[in-house]
Amino acid sequence: MNNSSFKICSICENENMMKPKMGIHPCHGCQLSFCLIHLTKHREELLKKLDSVIIQRDELFELIFKNVNFTNENIEKFLQNINEWETKMHESVHQVAEQNRDNVRVEFTRQLNEIKVRYDEFTKELAEIRENDTFFENDIEQLLVKLEQFKQEIHQINILLQLNQIDNIDWSRLNHLKQQEKSVISYLNNSQLLFERQIISLHDRNCFFLAASHTHILAYILSINRNENRLILYNTLDGTELCSTELDVRFGNVCDIIYAETLNYCFLVVCRQVILIYNPQQMIFTIISEIKPIDEHPFLHKILDIIYHHC
Ligand SMILES: [Zn+2]
Numbered sequence: 269m270n271n272s273s274f275k276i277c278s279i280c281e282n283e284n285m286m287k288p289k290m291g292i293h294p295c296h297g298c299q300l301s302f303c304l305i306h307l308t309k310h311r312e313e314l315l316k317k318l319d320s321v322i323i324q325r326d327e328l329f330e331l332i333f334k335n336v337n338f339t340n341e342n343i344e345k346f347l348q349n350i351n352e353w354e355t356k357m358h359e360s361v362h363q364v365a366e367q368n369r370d371n372v373r374v375e376f377t378r379q380l381n382e383i384k385v386r387y388d389e390f391t392k393e394l395a396e397i398r399e400n401d402t403f404f405e406n407d408i409e410q411l412l413v414k415l416e417q418f419k420q421e422i423h424q425i426n427i428l429l430q431l432n433q434i435d436n437i438d439w440s441r442l443n444h445l446k447q448q449e450k451s452v453i454s455y456l457n458n459s460q461l462l463f464e465r466q467i468i469s470l471h472d473r474n475c476f477f478l479a480a481s482h483t484h485i486l487a488y489i490l491s492i493n494r495n496e497n498r499l500i501l502y503n504t505l506d507g508t509e510l511c512s513t514e515l516d517v518r519f520g521n522v523c524d525i526i527y528a529e530t531l532n533y534c535f536l537v538v539c540r541q542v543i544l545i546y547n548p549q550q551m552i553f554t555i556i557s558e559i560k561p562i563d564e565h566p567f568l569h570k571i572l573d574i575i576y577h578h579c
């Protein structure tokens with residue numbers, strides 16, 4: 269074979285050897301050609317580079333298995349967080365369920381009371397007519413119409429119960445490890461108060477709560493049939509109605525009304541989901557948005573602070 273068909277060995281050429289040899293051994297990796305001695309040297313260099321990668325792989329192993337994130341304690345910590353979250357969610361769900369059971373009792377009782385009041389009125393009317401003996405055919409006809417209407421209304425009673433929040437939890441959104449904002453809130457748990465409350469008939473309206481000052485009476489009027497859910501302000505002296513304020517249904521039912529001169533001559537209206545300050549002079553209310561959810565805070569001291577800011 270003719271020497272001129274080979275190039276000079278790459279290393280011999282680079283190192284300016286006095287007698288460079290022909291590169292008769294090609295490297296299939298870098299496409300250079302070497303003499304036998306320098307081919308061996310080239311392979312040794314490649315081997316060194318591979319060993320260096322293997323050493324770095326060993327460091328990687330340590331990095332993985334000694335990393336604090338993969339320690340048992342750390343995994344336990346994560347599991348513990350999930351356990352705590354689970355317990356908290358159980359408690360919240362239990363609380364909301366409890367609240368809704370109360371709502372059912374309150375709503376059924378309220379509607380039953382309302383019907384009973386009207387039933388008693390009807391009975392009284394019938395008894396009076398019969399006793400006075402002053403009825404004619406058309407009176408009986410009207411009474412029958414009234415009776416029929418009453419029956420219809422009873423058939424149509426449809427208790428719409430809004431399950432607080434339970435149906436609205438987006439469980440899929442909770443299924444990741446980031447700290448979530450609290451998705452179930454608890455409500456003022458005093459619906460028992462409303463449940464046991466006798467309805468007061470005030471100007472022929474169903475009044476659940478009222479409070480009075482020397483000049484004003486503030487009453488909470490609730491009637492689903494008449495679509496009323498409002499605060500009405502009366503003049504204490506002559507009983508005239510001064511102002512009627514529709515309440516947002518999202519406030520929930522009113523649970524209590526308190527008046528005190530020490531509250532800057534305002535009424536404190538406790539709803540299931542908000543607390544309102546009702547100013548009888550200006551006939552407007554302000555929501556104390558700082559207190560929510562109510563029963564999670566020891567709020568009595570805080571209320572007084574806030575009232576002085578609002579009034
Ligand atoms: Zn090579």
Ligand SMILES: [Zn+2]
Pocket residue numbers: 277278279280289302303304305306
């Ligand atoms: Zn060489």
